[in-house]
Amino acid sequence: QVQLVESGGGSVQAGGSLRLSCVASGYTASGYCKGWFRQAPGKEREGVAVIDSDGSIRYAESVKGRYTFSQDNAKNSLYLQMTSLKPEDTAMYYCAAHDPHCTGAYCYCPRGPFLIDRRYYGMNYWGKGTLVTISS
Numbered sequence: 001q002v003q004l005v006e007s008g009g010g011s012v013q014a015g016g017s018l019r020l021s022c023v024a025s026g027y028t029a030s031g032y033c034k035g036w037f038r039q040a041p042g043k044e045r046e047g048v049a050v051i052d053s054d055g056s057i058r059y060a061e062s063v064k065g066r067y068t069f070s071q072d073n074a075k076n077s078l079y080l081q082m083t084s085l086k087p088e089d090t091a092m093y094y095c096a097a098h099d100p101h102c103t104g105a106y107c108y109c110p111r112g113p114f115l116i117d118r119r120y121y122g123m124n125y126w127g128k129g130t131l132v133t134i135s136s
Helices: none
Strands: 003-007 010-013 018-025 033-039 046-051 057-059 067-072 077-082 091-098 101-103 106-108 114-116 119-121 130-135
Touching: 003 091, 018 091, 018 130, 033 067, 033 077, 033 114, 046 067, 046 077, 046 114, 057 067, 077 091
Parallel strands: 010 130
Antiparallel strands: 003 018, 018 077, 033 046, 033 091, 046 057, 067 077, 091 130, 101 106, 114 119
8 A cells, every 4th residue: 555645845935945755655666656746725736746657857837947856765755845936836735656557668657637748647646735835
């Protein structure tokens, strides 16, 4: 059973920074598709950043240059460093993961509803979220 637990959310002023963490259990981090997503009040959940099955990282256009997604496989942890925060970044942030689909030695992240940098991703394991509030 894969479990994901986020932490690090909080309230900061615009222009500030936050670092979100996500501790995973029940899977081997290497090779899994992993991502950060967010849902603002009254809006649909959207993709923020994803680590693809080959280790490449993609970012939503709205956070490029401001957010950095990283992982520590030894700690089974994911991180989202957020800088130059804006009020429109206010949302519940979720980390998520999906088993990669593999055909022989070729593995890929399954397609889903979340568009991140011209590719669609789906996730089947979700944390409960951590709230980020940015004031102007």
